[in-house]
Amino acid sequence: MADSGGQCRVLGDIHPVDPAAPPITYEVNLPANWNGRALQMGGGGYDGTLVTGLGSYALQPDGQPTPLQQGFVTLGSDGGHEGAGFDSSFGLNDEALANYGTQSIKKTHDVAMALMKTAFKRSPQRFYFVGFSQGGHEAINAAGLYPKDYDGVVAGTPSYNVTMMHAGIGGVYAKALYANGGAGWLDPAKTKLLVNAVYSTCDGLDGVKDGVIANTRGCLDTFDVTSLRCPGGADTGDTCLSDAQIGATNDIASTHNLGFPIAGNSLVPAAPIYYGATYGVFTLGTVKQPSVPASGKEAFQYAVYNALVTNIVTRNPAYDPMTFNALDWSARLQEVAKQLDSTNVDLSAFAKKGGKMLLTTGLADDGISPENTTAFYQRQVSTFGQRTLNGFMKYYTMPGFSHGFGAFNARYDALPTLMNWVEKGKAPNHLTMVDANAATAGRTRPLCEYPQWVKYTGGDVNKASSFTCTSTN
Template sequence: MRTRLRSRRTSAIVSALLAASAVAVSGCGGNDSASPNIAVVTPAAKCSALAGITVPAGSIGLPTKGATVVSATLVAATDSGNNNGEYCKVLGSIHPVDFNAPDIRAEVDLPTNFNGKVVHFGGGGFDGTIANTEGSPADGFLSGVEPAGVSTPLRRGYVTVGSDSGHEGNVLDGSFATNDEALANYAGDHIKMTHDFAAYIAKARYGSDFVHSYFIGGSSGGRQGLIAAQRFPHDYDGIISTYPASGITGLWLQMGRISRSLLAPGGYVTPAKGKALLAAVIKQCDALDGVADGIISNPAACVFDPTAIRCSGGGDTGDSCLSDVQLNTMTTAGTPLNFSFNLANGVQTFPAYNAFTGADFWSVGLAWGASADDALIEPGVIGKSAFYYTFSNDMLRFAVARDPALSILNFNSANPGSLTSRVQVVSALMDSTSTDLTQFQGRGGKIILQHGQSDQFIPAQLSIDYYDRLASRFGQGPLSLFLKFYLVPGAAHGVGGQFNGSYDGLTVLDNWVTKGIEPKNLTITDLAPPTAGRTRPMCEYPQWPKYVGGDPNLAASFVCSN
């Protein structure tokens, strides 16, 4: 009886909202101005009417027990700290089938000046918190920052959407993965559920469906973007996948392998030693692209001999050199991991990092930890613990073995033994390495895939390998009609590297989808001091920016070369 009453209440509220939307004059989908002779329902009333409504399970395309709007709050354009104009902030919970699994917590921001489109924000790491849907998505290489004059999607009139992927925690906490439904939600199911929840709420607010739907994410969010194209191709018209963890299973296995070298006695490479290594690499390879500008634009041409920075006698004699044990750590990071079994989609290897061609593992403590002692902190402490160790350790203990007593430091990444089949199950669940984009291609979907050559968390070669497999399937010409792949020299993973590049990727994607304007002659801007403001061309793979003369701080002084 209670369920019946709740359903009637929900239907009545939704009907009222739809009716309100019908009588309001809408110039651009969300304009709430009206002539003096027509009854007006204010944005505040439309927003508050959303609070407490339920979304039926049948309106969500994967199994749930429905969803609930926890709160709906109108944020005024004049509110302190709000630069997004007026919008309705909706917080909701999507309820799992398994009573023991956590809810998916989601946010849907509904602008009063709705432009008919939505941007779904991806997460990162283990997620655990809702993405900052009031800010900028990962359409560039410096987290949360856009070039001057580029507004947030919300301010531009896009509905913005994000979730915690189905558990509360932080990017270093994988303990949720002992529950099958929570793991499946994190792996990708939350994408569909969050999308459908947002679509229901937006239709209740505006009275119409989304005209266009985009997904933008970096790292695990980039992986989520590829999953959106592979598994839910009818939900999205355009995707930006930035430094994606597409082969996330191989990634944590490789991170575990590197951690065993990094955390072995004497193997830790300190930030000071990393700075010395990077300086030596830059000195040797910087000018190979035609100009000494602090960026290695063509890493394939850089052949650095690690013995050039070896400490005399092979022992640790100071910050200006690496011992033999530390060189082993770097060599481990700079070589691929070959598996004795197949991961999802026939993947048998995980690529090397650009360890001797500019990858910056030390600019922040998150990658390899703030120090050897801090690296092993459990549970992970952001800025101190090593992400490599914590992420791989939690994937092993919670997602694969379901045994918190295990340690990645005693695990054979190349040959997991009795856990091999379970690793393969998790790989099939989580990896976004499928090349089957035919449905997404067929409906006219567009993808921008991009990766930085100095990425310290996910090697650029992972995206190169995925692109090459796509090109083998579709042919490079047909593939380029719906997917563009860019490698950005010097760019790292949200922070660090030698070039913190950013550009208005959302506008580029939207123009491609809505106007058929194919991305060409794109320019990316460095936003990190002291080199902020310098520009480079974004070269479609396999091209790279070659200096041809002029001001080395201007993109016009470079051409995209093979």
């Protein structure tokens, strides 16, 4: 269909081989003012909603023209199924699971290529991918699995290891919070108590008290959760934490060894509960014990654990996740990870062809831990060496930013930065992020390349020029 602006919107289905599998629904938007480039946009969560490509790309600053308005062919899909949130029922079908894991990216790309050749009589000069969360995972897959198809990708807080995160991290949360009758569970008041204590201790460690914790390593060195211990260690109310609750938060804040590797990695990353996570959106839940099936009132991390364990791993929708033992299901977890995880993805062909990747994470992200993204980056350092890696990947951390929201609701010029690097050879330098929160809209901070962090050095606290990227505490 054509709209009043001259664009042609093509919506369709890619039919499955298995008649029991759902189709991949896609949209490709062909602009009248085509700039010779294509931009594929990634989804979120377990996908299940059509990414139309009509709006802004992930973390694009407010007020800018959309990519389609700028002349990009834009495209997206529903990942190969329909469903809200973390509805994992599609995982009962092999083809639907494969489409979600990797194949819908390639199939949607190829449809768009065919449509561009038909409409414009030529292929795009450049093909980009921008995504956040699951979309960031899809960006990594685009670069690693289909390097011939993409020139540059933006991977924001990628859920590149869905199986490990949901089985490993979710399992840690479930056991920490709900074992022993829920002795370790923190109700909303206790969660707020902990978060307020962390911010009271750490907000000023970066040189300014602004509701943003930038010096996260300094925070880990300074904050002591035992300062909140109830007298005698028993649970005496919402003004303190019991020994069991302190044990639970320590578990959540620690790296764990799963006991066997999933897609080449056995380490479950720590969560930022002691250096900036607020658990205000991805909450620790409002019930002391989970229900079977889940009620929706449990901790967010338990919810994703439940989604993976039931419909994807055991393929028993009635399975009780609290009885799940990962070691007993290690073979099946490995099989699922082959479909869903990009932990050990090979980026060498992407790098060799001149592809570029921007990788980011929020340092206050309680949906996908920043430690998880850092672990991915460090594996690339080990594989390529720092100098070679710097030639095609840049990793930036965003203080105060969680999973699409936060005390500093970060936005930055990802697409023009990526294009300058790919098309002009101009590597990113001195990037700036802008806050999209209504109360603090327009304040800026430097976007620091890992392992540097943002330190206030004097001047207007709302301007990036008053801050410096530093590696020292």
